[in-house]
Amino acid sequence: MTNFQSNFLKIISDRGFIQDCSDFDTLDKLASDEKLIAYIGFDCTAPTLHAGSLLQIMLLRWFQKTGNKPIVLMGGGTTKVGDPSGKDESRKLLTSEIINKNMEGIKKCFSNYLEFGSKKSDAIMVDNADWLDRLSYIDFLREYGQHFTINKMIKFDSVQLRLEREQPLSFLEFNYMVLQAFDFLELARRYKCNMQMGGSDQWGNIINGIELGRKTDGLNLLGLTSPLLTSSSGAKMGKTASGAIWLDQERTPAYEFWQYWRNTDDQDVCKFLKLFTEVNLDEISKFEKIRGSELNEAKIMLATEVTSLCHGKEIALASEKVARDTFSDSKFSSDLPTTNLSREDLTAGVPAFELLNKTELVKSKAEARRLIKGGGFRINDKIIENELEAISDAAENQDGFIKLSVGKKRHLLIKLI
């Protein structure tokens, strides 16, 4: 089915958000009448969200923009159990304190993307610890456990992955899917929520919720999944060598965030423009015909648009300018990421590799050494050939910075204080 009537489905289908749906017809009807209330759940396993969650956030954003009510579900309760989906080994159990702290950080990520409030299509945020924490074991088993068969549960991908890789899957984790199914039911009961969305790795969990709703309350719940994104080179979205790309500026500076998107593969640019920006499709389709270096403009647009949504337009444009100065115009930009260093440390001069090691650009002195030996390190754009070369505060340029570069792309300024 491709001729959707509802704005919601038309848009997200054109933009590439759809992987699977439990019932397109019903979904299309409800969406046309703006009668959808959908939720997406977010784990509280990290102190903030990263770029990998952006797809789900954009999905919720379109959902709201087309007149529907989104529910952001914080997994305060389910995180205590741990979702085995897509993980080849179990994670360490997080304490309640950490989970709660993480939740606070994650909540902040949504404010730029969704309107929260009490109006009809305003988003609401709830925490499944509110009901999961209170469950009593025997009652829960008797009431809901009878609706799940092990026969079916062990066929789920999340379970199969562990079995195939001969990794343990604890009974605790095995329960996750039951709890998520119960979440869906509970949200349906409390908020008349009638749809769950998520990445395609959540398909099994979503189906469980739909079936539970039908068996217990005779509900007709819907499920919709989006493709699990990897870049064309196969890497997971939002991960780089130096770690995840976080949505929080404290963890990932806006300039770095912008760079992440700027460095998108040629093959992915249009796909990403559709998914992660609101640039209209006509404009994107122009880029689809372009091959070669002209695509760089599309990448810049992608980076600036994504950064605008996340951090605001001003910051996005600033990041764009820094990039143009640094890369296109070979100008010095004092707005590159900056690290402070005490001037005293440098007056006597330190070996180049040690200076490099003082920064986030490398993880160890050995790595710094290797990098320099391989010709990948520059100070003030000049290649440093000897890792022992003494660097002093004389390297400070007229703007009061020392510019360090690793490879062609990564730059860092040192400010002496």
Place this chain on the structure above:
RNA sequence: GGAGGAGUGCCCGAGUGGCUAAAGGGGACGGGCUGUAAACCCGUUGGCGUACGCCUACGUUGGUUCGAAUCCAACCUCCUCCA
């Protein structure tokens, strides 16, 4: 509960007493080419020291040995068969 097999670096995978910081591949990073791309070619890929070197590492904890990823014991996990 019993019998047998297995657990290696970011991932896959070789290694069954010293020559092993551990083959090979993938990934990642750096260099070259280029467009801050892809593909390709070259190099690097545990930490500390300028370096002969030292430390940490082959599921976990102990043991045997001059010396252990390699042998032994216990424990954890997985697989196969039996109950």
